[in-house]
Amino acid sequence: MSGFGRDGSGRATLGGRALFELRAEAGVGTPAYFYDLDAVADATRELCAAFGAAPGFVAYAVKANTAGSIVRAVAQAGGGADVVSGGELRVALGAGVGPERIVMSGVAKQDWELDLAIGHGIRAIQLESVEEIPRVAARARALGKTARVSLRINPDVEIDSHAHIATGHDEAKFGIVARDLPTAFEAIGRGATALALDGLSTHVGSMLTTPTPYLESARVVCSAARELRARGKPLAFVDLGGGFGIDYGGAPVEPPPAFVRAALGLLAEQGLGDLALVVEPGRSLVAPFGVLVASVVQSKTSGTRRWCMIDAGMNDLIRPALYGARHRIEPVERAPSAPEWQVVGPVCESSDDFGLHPLGGELPGVVVLRDAGAYGFTMASEYNGRPLPAEVFVAGGKVAHVSRSPGVEAWVERRLGA
Numbered sequence: 001m002s003g004f005g006r007d008g009s010g011r012a013t014l015g016g017r018a019l020f021e022l023r024a025e026a027g028v029g030t031p032a033y034f035y036d037l038d039a040v041a042d043a044t045r046e047l048c049a050a051f052g053a054a055p056g057f058v059a060y061a062v063k064a065n066t067a068g069s070i071v072r073a074v075a076q077a078g079g080g081a082d083v084v085s086g087g088e089l090r091v092a093l094g095a096g097v098g099p100e101r102i103v104m105s106g107v108a109k110q111d112w113e114l115d116l117a118i119g120h121g122i123r124a125i126q127l128e129s130v131e132e133i134p135r136v137a138a139r140a141r142a143l144g145k146t147a148r149v150s151l152r153i154n155p156d157v158e159i160d161s162h163a164h165i166a167t168g169h170d171e172a173k174f175g176i177v178a179r180d181l182p183t184a185f186e187a188i189g190r191g192a193t194a195l196a197l198d199g200l201s202t203h204v205g206s207m208l209t210t211p212t213p214y215l216e217s218a219r220v221v222c223s224a225a226r227e228l229r230a231r232g233k234p235l236a237f238v239d240l241g242g243g244f245g246i247d248y249g250g251a252p253v254e255p256p257p258a259f260v261r262a263a264l265g266l267l268a269e270q271g272l273g274d275l276a277l278v279v280e281p282g283r284s285l286v287a288p289f290g291v292l293v294a295s296v297v298q299s300k301t302s303g304t305r306r307w308c309m310i311d312a313g314m315n316d317l318i319r320p321a322l323y324g325a326r327h328r329i330e331p332v333e334r335a336p337s338a339p340e341w342q343v344v345g346p347v348c349e350s351s352d353d354f355g356l357h358p359l360g361g362e363l364p365g366v367v368v369l370r371d372a373g374a375y376g377f378t379m380a381s382e383y384n385g386r387p388l389p390a391e392v393f394v395a396g397g398k399v400a401h402v403s404r405s406p407g408v409e410a411w412v413e414r415r416l417g418a
């Protein structure tokens with residue numbers, strides 16, 4: 001694994017190559033995302049290896065980064081996919097993920113999305129409400145197929161994370177709470193041949209720093225699994241979700257394989273060791289291996305405050321504005337040094353602020369925003385008339401693929417034509 005680093009002269013590198021060289025090789029302006037595909041593949045392989053001989057698979061949460069190059073790298077390294085829309089499902093299939101390794105979550109799956117999932121016979125449509133059950137059964141009947149499904153359980157577990165990314169408490173819109181499970185089992189029974197209940201799933205939230213809350217929600221799933229088995233229903237898998245955190249420069253977190261090993265230990269302890277384990281990591285497979293490169297456009301000193309205005313904004317990377325997230329920002333050409341500058345984007349919102357960063361006495365021309373491989377480009381917008389950024393994919397220390405920014409011209413034409 002490699003991702004971001006610095007060479008002997010202090011210049012920022014990605015996948016072992018100087019970023020400024022990669023940028024010249026790719027011929028892109030700024031802002032631009034750069035990803036280390038080898039590191040993504042390594043992280044995937046490492047997580048798959050944590051399963052040992054136990055049955056199961058890694059279903060990469062495609063929402064973290066939907067780029068074909070990324071999904072292909074994950075698939076070639078042995079990963080599957082967790083998708084939440086027909087669009088993501090098509091990307092996963094198109095990138096070579098076999099239907100056997102695809103699960104689909106989402107609280108409002110539309111009929112065409114269900115039809116696509118059922119038509120391809122994906123591993124499981126994860127049902128998020130009792131009311132969704134007859135809808136999926138009806139779509140399967142219309143297609144003359146049996147839909148393989150799982151019930152997503154809302155485990156009612158609180159996690160120590162930002163409220164926007166906690167999903168497993170009982171006021172969240174996700175999943176079926178324990179008291180509604182008997183009704184859900186009955187509804188599945190009425191689905192008869194149209195539905196095959198193969199698994200139970202959950203996802204407690206994002207940015208977990210230890211397996212403790214993961215195991216807490218897993219216990220709820222295990223007890224439902226035992227209950228189902230007691231009723232004579234066979235089950236093939238449990239999907240315990242994703243949420244493995246990464247270190248954004250604040251505090252170390254437990255590595256993803258520790259979550260898989262802990263989950264396998266729990267399944268064995270609960271007498272469910274024959275069930276396949278599915279996990280749905282997004283962030284941990286891509287975030288540390290992507291950066292956003294931006295140019296310094298303007299500086300301003302006012303009183304004691306030093307402002308540094310860059311050409312990447314909340315439209316390119318919304319995490320700081322939306323969750324108060326911190327992404328380390330450093331010069332590309334040299335190591336970070338005092339003093340700190342308040343780095344902000346160009347967007348006309350006060351929340352377009354990336355915080356204080358050690359850019360040095362004299363501002364660099366180009367900076368790098370670290371750990372931006374997940375929920376960066378996928379959450380980007382064209383707000384304030386700013387086109388989507390370029391993306392550069394690096395493999396073997398070389399530019400393997402460039403996805404160019406559509407550019408301002410295209411944006412202007414589209415808006416004028418609207």
Ligand code: LLP
Nearest residue numbers: 061203206207242243244280281282283375
């Ligand atoms: N499975 C399900 C059902 C999910 O909803 C999610 C994320 C994942 C798996 C993957 O979680 P991860 O391993 O990436 O934590 N935009 C936010 C994160 C939102 C996560 C939404 N669901 C951020 O930038 O922090």
